[in-house]
Amino acid sequence: MRITGISSADLYAALEETSAKLYDGNLQFNREPERQGSWLHFTLRVKTCGEPGTHIGMHRRTIYACWHAHRDVMRAIFKRAPDATLHTGIASYYGSKGFEHEFPYTAHQNIGSIMQPRERHQACECNDQE
Numbered sequence: 541m542r543i544t545g546i547s548s549a550d551l552y553a554a555l556e557e558t559s560a561k562l563y564d565g566n567l568q569f570n571r572e573p574e575r576q577g578s579w580l581h582f583t584l585r586v587k588t589c590g591e592p593g594t595h596i597g598m599h600r601r602t603i604y605a606c607w608h609a610h611r612d613v614m615r616a617i618f619k620r621a622p623d624a625t626l627h628t629g630i631a632s633y634y635g636s637k638g639f640e641h642e643f644p645y646t647a648h649q650n651i652g653s654i655m656q657p658r659e660r661h662q663a664c665e666c667n668d669q670e
Contacts, residue, residue: 542579545624546617551580554616562612563593567605584610596664606664611643 543551551573559567563586570583584605586594593609595602605613610628618624618636626633631646633639647661 541583541626541628542576542581543617543624543626544578544580546580546621548573548575548580550620551582551617554620555584555613558609558613558616559593563609564591566591566593567609567613570603584613592666594664606666607647607660608664608666614639614643 546554555567555569559565566586566588568585568587570585573580573582575581585603586592586605586609588594589601589603593605595604595606614626614633617626618633618639622636624635626639630649631642633642649660
């Protein structure tokens with residue numbers, strides 16, 4: 541992901557707050573956010589597979605953060621920086637209103653196969669189905 545319109549300190553604070561409050565401290569950056577021009581590049585992962593926020597692939601748990609964890613971190617980001625612009629591999633969000641309007645649609649994208657379809661929001665053990 542890449543974001544502009546937020547400080548590094550606020551990006552870290554958004555992740556730490558979300559991780560502590562909602563995911564038992566299990567979320568972290570995959571690597572330290574890297575600044576390139578006005579953009580900060582970052583990805584999310586979990587510290588321990590199988591703990592809150594873990595994405596489950598077709599046959600096993602992964603180190604990646606699930607759809608819900610991404611959503612909650614992004615909400616915390618836009619709470620701190622409501623005019624930020626965030627680009628991910630699947631969508632672009634222009635400000636907090638754009639995020640809240642667009643993000644729900646990503647839940648229903650098929651990440652499974654034709655024979656075993658599965659939507660993004662189903663690839664974890666979170667109780668929150670959207």
